[in-house]
Amino acid sequence: MNLTEGTTSTLPVPSDPSTAAGHEPLRLGVILGSTREGRFGPVVADWFLSRVGARPDFTPELIDLAEVDLPAAPTARPGPAARAELAKVTPRLAAADAFVVLTPEYNHSFPAALKSLIDWHYAEWQAKPVGFVSYGGISGGLRAVEHLRQVFAELHAVTLRDTVSFHNAGALFDEDGRHTDPADCDAAATTMLDRLAWWGLALREATALRPYAA
Ligand SMILES: Cc1cc2nc3c(=O)[nH]c(=O)nc-3n(C[C@H](O)[C@H](O)[C@H](O)COP(=O)(O)O)c2cc1C
Numbered sequence: 001m002n003l004t005e006g007t008t009s010t011l012p013v014p015s016d017p018s019t020a021a022g023h024e025p026l027r028l029g030v031i032l033g034s035t036r037e038g039r040f041g042p043v044v045a046d047w048f049l050s051r052v053g054a055r056p057d058f059t060p061e062l063i064d065l066a067e068v069d070l071p072a073a074p075t076a077r078p079g080p081a082a083r084a085e086l087a088k089v090t091p092r093l094a095a096a097d098a099f100v101v102l103t104p105e106y107n108h109s110f111p112a113a114l115k116s117l118i119d120w121h122y123a124e125w126q127a128k129p130v131g132f133v134s135y136g137g138i139s140g141g142l143r144a145v146e147h148l149r150q151v152f153a154e155l156h157a158v159t160l161r162d163t164v165s166f167h168n169a170g171a172l173f174d175e176d177g178r179h180t181d182p183a184d185c186d187a188a189a190t191t192m193l194d195r196l197a198w199w200g201l202a203l204r205e206a207t208a209l210r211p212y213a214a
Pocket of ligand 1: 039104106107135
């Protein structure tokens with residue numbers, strides 16, 4: 001089952017992707033937080049990229065943490081190996097106008113690789129919106145998302161209320177990685193991406209006018 005937060009909201013939702021009409025598409029960093037052997041994450045990533053790829057208001061780029069080997073603990077003076085790994089991700093985070101984090105839930109929280117990526121960076125997150133697509137067992141990854149909200153608040157990022165979550169995710173997709181009943185999750189993705197477009201444009205314009213100083 002997919003949980004769509006915000007379906008009972010009475011607030012107006014900017015449901016038209018042309019929210020960003022007349023603007024440069026928002027550069028969207030899609031961060032895949034699961035890295036383990038045999039992970040389910042790429043199925044969720046493919047689904048999400050197919051949704052966002054259909055929209056004119058975003059230019060998505062997948063940032064797959066399985067392709068980065070950051071040391072767990074950040075240091076002020078990273079050595080050559082750490083610098084080489086940072087070079088794979090830091091410029092891409094810096095260039096993004098907005099993020100969507102794809103996260104599973106491990107022991108009621110989010111993966112260590114994701115925490116490591118977050119901790120290695122600071123200014124790259126500031127004054128940018130962050131949306132979530134979560135998945136897991138019965139929890140749908142919701143506890144991982146709530147932990148991530150606390151972490152991103154410390155980094156001056158703005159997390160979105162509306163999320164997409166997949167409960168018992170493995171049972172929802174067929175052997176080819178297609179969701180077997182995608183109406184609800186597609187609708188949830190549309191809502192989340194509409195919100196992200198609003199915040200992404202608002203913050204991009206605001207920071208161009210007045211740099212965010214934290
Ligand atoms: C170490 C570990 C801990 C997990 N803890 C939880 C949990 O607390 N709640 C939950 O709903 N699912 C939990 N799961 C299930 C995963 O969220 C689920 O298998 C998910 O698909 C894993 O994503 P991945 O395959 O991309 O790593 C856990 C899985 C692992 C490997």
